[in-house]
Amino acid sequence: MKPFRIRLTIILMTLIGISMIGAGFTMAHLFKESHISALEENMSREIKLLSGTFQFREMNSPDAMTYYTEQARHIAGLTKSRITFITKDGKVIGDSEKDPLLMDNHSKREEEVLAAKEGIGRAIRYSDTLNKTMMYVAGAVDSDQGFHGYIRLSMSLDAVTEGLNRAWMIMAAGLVLLFMAATFVSYRVASGMTSPIEQITRVARRITDLDYDARVPMKRKDEIGQLAKAINAMADSLQNQLKTIRDNEDLLQSVLDNMTGGILMINEEGEIALLNRAAEHMLDVSNNEMAGQSYQELKRHYELTRLVDEGVSRREPIHEERSIYNPTERIVRLDGVPMMQDGSYRGMLFLLQEVTDIRRLEKMRSEFVANVSHELKTPVAAVKGFAETLLGGGVTDEKTARSFLQIIYDENERLNRLIGDILELSKIESKRVQLECSPVHVIDFFDSVLETMSKVAEKKNISLSATVPPELFMEGDEDKLRQIFMNLLSNSINYTQDGGNVKVTVANRMEDDGTEKVIFAVSDTGMGIPRKDLPRIFERFYRVDKARSRSSGGTGLGLSIVKHLVDLHRGNISVESDLGIGSTFTVELPLLQEDEE
Incomplete structure (x- = not known):
């Protein structure tokens, strides 16, 4: 904005300079005119004074020209002006500067012509006699003493020119000082006009550069103040709109990201x-x-x-x-x-x-329906077949009939277990099962569990034992824990040959994050699980040895139920197995259950 300020200053100075020069010429002209007018009035008064006090003589007397010439020179010495006596017909009979005999007729001179008409005549012209610009004032005189003509006073305008030159010098000095003052004032005025505009421009550029916090600090009430107020209002509006846009963008981005x-x-x-x-x-x-x-x-x-x-x-x-x-x-x-x-x-x-998980769940649902149908169909078909045989009277041997009835009873029990497991799994998966946690003395808990399973183990001559720290307590749902370990021990006993061993080992462990966990290991010396089947061992209805599972009365849902119950306790379950050597199921549960918020 500084070039604009300089241009504005120059324009103001030019206008002021032109105005001052014009004013100077006008003043000089007025000065000259007023000075000449004053001089003319003075000369007119002097002529009137002479016409009233001068001792005139008869113009035709022999010594008239000498008399008037001497008197003209005497009066000129007093008035500092040239005096000329002229007759009505234009003949010069006396002059203070030149011999009248050598002067031409003045009847046609402008001042005499005007004086003849108006009584007083004035003219300014160059005098060939004196080689100067002169002002001539002539007055008509009719004296009783015999003079009828004109008294003319003339004065060089050199004095006027000198006065005018002095006035010009004084005026020039004044104009220079005034011009300097005007320059300073113009610069201050330009600064006063451009500085706010420069400030507004800087703020506008900052707003253009996306700095919407920029404001014009201005309290003026004039048009520039209104402009600053409008700029600030625009910045406020832009800032609010930008905030709304950014909030919407952040919201949209958050929606997209999440x-x-x-x-x-x-x-x-x-x-x-x-x-x-x-x-x-x-x-x-x-x-x-x-x-x-x-x-x-x-x-x-x-x-x-x-x-x-x-x-x-x-x-x-x-x-x-x-x-x-x-x-x-x-x-x-x-x-x-x-x-x-x-x-x-x-x-x-x-x-x-x-939709991978959705399609996988749909596939699992289809497989589940197919498995349930298959699992239900087998015992139902067996019950129906043996019942029809008995009803047909084809079995007369009591021992055979009892055998058939026992089969019907066993298949019925198997159906009950299957239906019970399906309902239990359904409740667990639908989150309708709530834990009722309480302190559990682990050694007493396993004493009770092993006592329940001991009769089943004794039938196969399987050694059943547990190693548990005597003072270990944990928090959990005792009924759900019993269901977990009854299922694990039942599987271990079912898949362990006669004379084998099933062992439970319990230990507690401190984690890196400061929490304590209880580690349960259920080990057996059974047939083991092939490595390819380990990832699917906890799926519903998945069996490693389907024939043996059915003969043992298993439903194929036990380990799936165990997995869900362990998850409810915020724990983990894993399995390690070697074919022909045995399997170990490891359950990790927190010592204390956290309250759900």
Whole structure:
């Protein structure tokens, strides 16, 4: 803004200078005119004074020219002006500066002509006689003493010029001082006008550079103050709007980042405009890297890219599922819709939802229904077959009939256990089972459990033992804990050959985070579990040896129930096994259960 301030100062100085020069010329002209007018009046008064006091003589007398010449010179010495006596017909009969005989006729002179008409005449002209610019004032005189003509006074304007020159010098000095003062005032005025504008400009530039906290600190009431107020109001409005936009952007970004589904936005140019966090994770790409790139860059996911290409090409909604591998197989549902604004196509928006778990659960549900149907069908068919045989009267031997009845009874029990386990598992999975925790003396607890299982172990001559710290107490739901270890011990006894061993070992351990855990290990010397079956051992109805499971009366749900009950206690269960050597199920439970908020 400084060049503008300088230009404004120069303009103001120029205007002031022109005004001052114009004023100077006007004053000089007025000075000259007033000085000449004053001089003319003085000369007119002197002529009138002479015409009233001068001793005139007859103009035709022999010594008239000598007399008037001498008197003219005498009066000129007194008035400091040239005196000339002129007759009516223009003849000079006396002059203070020149011999009258050598002077031409003055009847046509301007001042005499005017004096003849108006009594007083004035003229300014260059005098060839004196080689000067002179002012002539002539007055008409009619004297009783015999003089009828004009008295003319003339005076050089050199005095006026000198006065005017002195006035010009004084005026020039004054103008210089005034111009300097005007320059200072102009600069101050320009500064006063431009400084607020410069300040407003700086604030406007800061606002342009997105510094919306910038304000103009100005309290003026004039137009510049109103402009500053408008700038501040605009900054306030922009700041509020920007805050609203940023809040909305943060909210939208938070929504996008926390969506479980992936968002893929393709603009009208076929470029990736947006990938949210879920889509980045799902496709194993980065939004920063892919933004602005063609969607064809997702070529590692060929099937998905083909669907996207189909949606972009057709500009129609699309709903499909495809498998992608990243690094394991994932099933992704792709829902795409065209983005339209004011009737114009703006691109495609795709929602990516991973449905792997849903499809897996659907598959598990189907398998569960099939397994339940199969498990129910076998005992029902057995009961029906043996009952029909008995009802048909085909069995007459009492021993055989009792055997059939025993089979019917056993299958019925098996059905009851299966239905009970299914209902128990259903309650656990639906979160309808609540823990009722209380202090449990672990050694007393296992004494009771082993006593219950001892009769089953004795039938197979299996040694059943437990190693438990005598003073160990823990917090848990005793009924659910009993269900856990009854299932584990029952499996160990069922899958251990006659004469084998089943052992329970209990120990407590301090974790790195300061919490205590109780470690339970149920070991047996049974047939063991193949390594390929270990990952699925806790699935519903999964059996390693299906024939033996059915012969032992197992439902295939026991370990699944155990896994859910351990999870309810915020614990973990794992298994290690070697074929022909035995298996060890390890249960880790917290010493104290945390209250749910």
